[in-house]
Amino acid sequence: MQLDINGLTPAAFLAQYWQKKPLVIRQGFKHFQDLVSPEELAGLAMDELVESRRVYQQAGQWHAEFGPFDSYEKLGERDWTLIVQALNNWLPDAEALIQCFDFIPRWRFDDVMVSYATPGGGVGPHIDLYDVFICQGSGRRRWRVGDRGPHREFAAHPALLHTEAFEPIIDTELLPGDILYIPPGFPHDGITLEESLSFSVGYRTASAKDMVSALADHLSEHDLGAQQIEDPDRQLSSRSGCVDKADLARLRTQLTQVLNDDLVSEFSGRYLTQSKCALDLPDEPLDITQNEVLAWLDEQPLIRLGGLRCLYFEISLERGIVFINGERYQLPAELADVIPLLCDGNLLSKAVLAPWLNNAEFRAQLTEWVNLGYWYFDDLSDGEDE
Numbered sequence: 001m002q003l004d005i006n007g008l009t010p011a012a013f014l015a016q017y018w019q020k021k022p023l024v025i026r027q028g029f030k031h032f033q034d035l036v037s038p039e040e041l042a043g044l045a046m047d048e049l050v051e052s053r054r055v056y057q058q059a060g061q062w063h064a065e066f067g068p069f070d071s072y073e074k075l076g077e078r079d080w081t082l083i084v085q086a087l088n089n090w091l092p093d094a095e096a097l098i099q100c101f102d103f104i105p106r107w108r109f110d111d112v113m114v115s116y117a118t119p120g121g122g123v124g125p126h127i128d129l130y131d132v133f134i135c136q137g138s139g140r141r142r143w144r145v146g147d148r149g150p151h152r153e154f155a156a157h158p159a160l161l162h163t164e165a166f167e168p169i170i171d172t173e174l175l176p177g178d179i180l181y182i183p184p185g186f187p188h189d190g191i192t193l194e195e196s197l198s199f200s201v202g203y204r205t206a207s208a209k210d211m212v213s214a215l216a217d218h219l220s221e222h223d224l225g226a227q228q229i230e231d232p233d234r235q236l237s238s239r240s241g242c243v244d245k246a247d248l249a250r251l252r253t254q255l256t257q258v259l260n261d262d263l264v265s266e267f268s269g270r271y272l273t274q275s276k277c278a279l280d281l282p283d284e285p286l287d288i289t290q291n292e293v294l295a296w297l298d299e300q301p302l303i304r305l306g307g308l309r310c311l312y313f314e315i316s317l318e319r320g321i322v323f324i325n326g327e328r329y330q331l332p333a334e335l336a337d338v339i340p341l342l343c344d345g346n347l348l349s350k351a352v353l354a355p356w357l358n359n360a361e362f363r364a365q366l367t368e369w370v371n372l373g374y375w376y377f378d379d380l381s382d383g384e385d386e
Ligand code: SIN
Pocket: 081, 114, 115, 122, 123, 128, 132, 188, 190, 198, 200
């Protein structure tokens, strides 16, 4: 699968469009194949671990319902849409689509959302907080995108935040293989012209409010940031009720000095690798031995679980620190070079792992991850038969 951004290099796209303005990408994917069929999607939406919702209009009223769903009969032939979040957590093939956008790092990536819509279907005009590449699969869909501005938002239904009618700066029909990039803040509305599937590669950021609140939990959990304000250089005060500028600076320093690169990376590594949606993990850790892992690696690569978030920081890589699924792992420093293999790509073959496989700690750690379901072999039966 290869992405062509209207002939732009990814660097030019980032400079001109990313977070700045929407872009219609014609035939971003040649011969785009749907990642799922409507029937497979309906099957996924029956699973209670899979986050799904459907949105429809009836007699001019908007409705939104949350899955799992086992029947669509009441919805008829028109004016409804079924949305499944985090398709990539359940469908390994979605990885190839995400990889096309890997010029943006994975910590910014959120999920691949799929939407199946019948003619007239859509979720209504709204504004998102996130960047999204809406990749059109089968069918045609008309998209209108307005400019950023003071658009009034209102609840068209308790679970649907809509925006008032807007003047379009883009009004276009997407055909299979076309992509619409929309940065945060631009109102948009997609109405399906014929039965349609679209695959939205979405990116997330985080508000300072949410991060500070999670940071507070991190500080108390790890007993950090306990130092008190000190003021041995205090100057004489003549206004006992006043917090003067020097004291305000002390208060700010008290808050900011805790936020050094080590703390920010230790906290954010855990925070950013937490998964919002369920992962396809085993109920109980598996019981695979190191020798089995090694034997199966002869036959097939390990595949990183779809939706598993893992990352490392430039500043702590050489210390062997890696964050996976909300946890921090400290590998021996001599294993630091294996970390980019875990986080930058989704396959671990015996050939790429070879330099580390004779390290007992690495074998044990890899086996632990395999038993947690973080990396898996596609065909375990093959390995067992060998
Ligand atoms: C959809 O695919 O139906 C909605 C996508 C969006 O506008 O965010």
